[in-house]
Amino acid sequence: MSTTITTYAGDTAIILTETQLDPYVTHALTRSLLTGPGLPCDSGVLSFAALCREGLRTVADSTGDPEERLAAELREQLVIGGLLGPGALETESVLLDGATGEISTTYFLHDRPDLMDRRPLAPSLRTLVRFAEATDELAGLRGQFASYVGRYGPKAVADASRHLLAVFEDGTDGEPAPFWKMAALIRPLALVAGRAGASGLALDLPPRLLDQEFGQGKVVRFEDVDFPATLTHEPTRRFLREVGLPEDGYLFSLDTDVPLATLAEYYADVDPTAELPSRAGHLIRLGHLVEDNSLVIDGETGAVLNWSEPEARLFPLNTDVSTLAFTLWLLHREQAIDEESGHELSTDTYDQLAMTMLQVLSTVDPTGVAAAGRDGRHYWTEVFQDEASGVLESVGGAR
Numbered sequence: 001m002s003t004t005i006t007t008y009a010g011d012t013a014i015i016l017t018e019t020q021l022d023p024y025v026t027h028a029l030t031r032s033l034l035t036g037p038g039l040p041c042d043s044g045v046l047s048f049a050a051l052c053r054e055g056l057r058t059v060a061d062s063t064g065d066p067e068e069r070l071a072a073e074l075r076e077q078l079v080i081g082g083l084l085g086p087g088a089l090e091t092e093s094v095l096l097d098g099a100t101g102e103i104s105t106t107y108f109l110h111d112r113p114d115l116m117d118r119r120p121l122a123p124s125l126r127t128l129v130r131f132a133e134a135t136d137e138l139a140g141l142r143g144q145f146a147s148y149v150g151r152y153g154p155k156a157v158a159d160a161s162r163h164l165l166a167v168f169e170d171g172t173d174g175e176p177a178p179f180w181k182m183a184a185l186i187r188p189l190a191l192v193a194g195r196a197g198a199s200g201l202a203l204d205l206p207p208r209l210l211d212q213e214f215g216q217g218k219v220v221r222f223e224d225v226d227f228p229a230t231l232t233h234e235p236t237r238r239f240l241r242e243v244g245l246p247e248d249g250y251l252f253s254l255d256t257d258v259p260l261a262t263l264a265e266y267y268a269d270v271d272p273t274a275e276l277p278s279r280a281g282h283l284i285r286l287g288h289l290v291e292d293n294s295l296v297i298d299g300e301t302g303a304v305l306n307w308s309e310p311e312a313r314l315f316p317l318n319t320d321v322s323t324l325a326f327t328l329w330l331l332h333r334e335q336a337i338d339e340e341s342g343h344e345l346s347t348d349t350y351d352q353l354a355m356t357m358l359q360v361l362s363t364v365d366p367t368g369v370a371a372a373g374r375d376g377r378h379y380w381t382e383v384f385q386d387e388a389s390g391v392l393e394s395v396g397g398a399r
Contacts, residue, residue, distance in 0.1 A: 013038035014048050016056070024056045024078055027101035030125050039080075039125070044139055044359075045132040046094060048081040056080070059095065059116075062108065069114040074106065077118070083179075085355040086362040086381070087369050092351075096125065103128045105179075119349070120177045127171050131180055134167045138187060139363060152194040153206045160188035178349045185337050186356045190363050193326055200235030201302070201322035202365065205243060205329075213329050213336075214246040226259045230282045233302035239321045245286070249328035250335075251383060252295060254287040261285055263296055263307060275312040283307070283314075289379060297321065306379045316371045317379055323365035327380060330361060354384040 015038035018031070025031050033039075039048045060075040078098055082090030083105060092105045095118065103125060104118040122128035137143035138160060144167075148160055165184035168176035176184075194204035210219045221244035227237060247254050255261075261269075264280040277283065283296040283305070292309040295317065304318040318324040334357055338344075358381060362369045368378035 012041045014041060014051050015039075016051075020055065024058075025096070025098040027097075027099060030096070030098070030101040033125055040129065040133075043132045044084065044088075044136045046081055046083050046128075047088070047090060048094075049090075050079055050081050050093070054079075059106070063110060063113050063116075065113050069112075070116065071114070074116055074118060077104070077106075083352075083355070086358045087372055091355050094121065094128075101125060119179075121179060122177065123172060130171070131168055131176075134164060135183055135187065138164055139190075148191065152191055152204075154192060154209075154212075156191045157188045160191055161185060164188060178344070179352050181344070182349070182353050182356055185341075186334060186353070187360055189330055189333060190360050192329070193322070193364070199239065199322060201239060202319045203322035203326055205322060205325060210244065210246055210325060210329060213332055218247055219244045220247050220254055220256055222260070228260060228262050228265070228284055228299065230262060230299040231260070231284050231297070232299055233297075236297060236302040236321050239325075243322075243325065245321070245325055246328055246332070250331035251290045252287060252328065255285060262299075263294070266294075274309070277307070277312075277314050293379060295324075306377075308377075315377045315379065316367045319365050319367055323367070326364055327361060330357065358384050 015036055016034045018035060021031055021034060025034065039051070041048065041052075056078050058075065059077045059079060060070055062079050063070060065075075074095075076098070077095040079093050080096045081094040083092050083094060085091045092107050095104045095106055096102075097104070101124045102120070103122040105121050106116055106118050109116050122131060134144065138145045138148075141149045145160065145163070148156060151159075161184055164187065165176075165181070168180040168184055172180075192206065192209065194206075195202070196204055198204050221242070222240040224237070224241070227240075231237060245254060247256060261284070262281050263276060263283040263285050266285045267274045267276060267280075279298075282299045284299050285307075286295045286297060288294055289306060294307040294309065296305050296307050296314075297303070298305065302320045303316070304320060304324045306315045306317040307313075308315060318327060334353070338353075358368070361380060368381040371378040372381070
């Protein structure tokens, strides 16, 4: 069964006919929406590409499930699209209840369909589209969020979070699904740092942001005497002197016992036989990541890299020290928000939280998306994806 993509007033929409909806969709308001104005083709939050590819189909049809192991409540749900993660890749499937119009999500566990379940997403398709549009407007600072252009810092984050949450609470009796609650709390965090370039780096962090987040005495600032001669990138030197980095971040800790060393100098002391990358004398080791990974800075360009000792390879990590600091701040802020919510964000929906965090990070620093496009690895992306996969595996296996 094919669908129609209609173009009007410069926009495109996915529209189905009354015949295509029969017998799947009986809910009157949903039928009215799907036959016109239809669904948007493009969104930064979700995709309805499944409708374009295959038309309406049930979960039972999608899994095959010859042994009928699917839960009864899932069998007749309609697969209409998917939530999007970084790089516009679909994560979990979006389902429509053709009788009630309610929207939910599921992961397809083809080997264990008996373990599949549903999570609520929106009370209706129209509400889902409205929520996705609001989220896109925040990301693009347009529409109802156009007034945030040029506004950065903690106050802008707090205001945008309240604004977005109000949108999500409207039409859901004040109780939006966890996916939208976390979106309202996490996505506005991208507004904490400016992009004017005053620092000479990708981001202009507010003064004392790291001190306020990690606590006084927990942020290390360096002096010129701490820098190797090959650290010539002046914006990086200035950032490390004036802003600094947290001594202990998420899965990361700084080298603070001795002046910063180049990768060549460091390994001359710990393992003179280690295989090192070219220009090891121009790579300054800031500290270590887990599993024998080192965090290094290119002294000439300021690029932040991950040196994997087991693989003897360099991988992109962050654009520069400003986006590294933002990443560490983002991770710490998420943990604080989760604790303040009584771990509501991470209890049952950590996979969605991980994808939301990755989207925020990719918005501020696209290094991970670029690395994936080059078939490379990205430490922060893998950390989130591994933890999200752990949640899925605990309920029966990878999707």
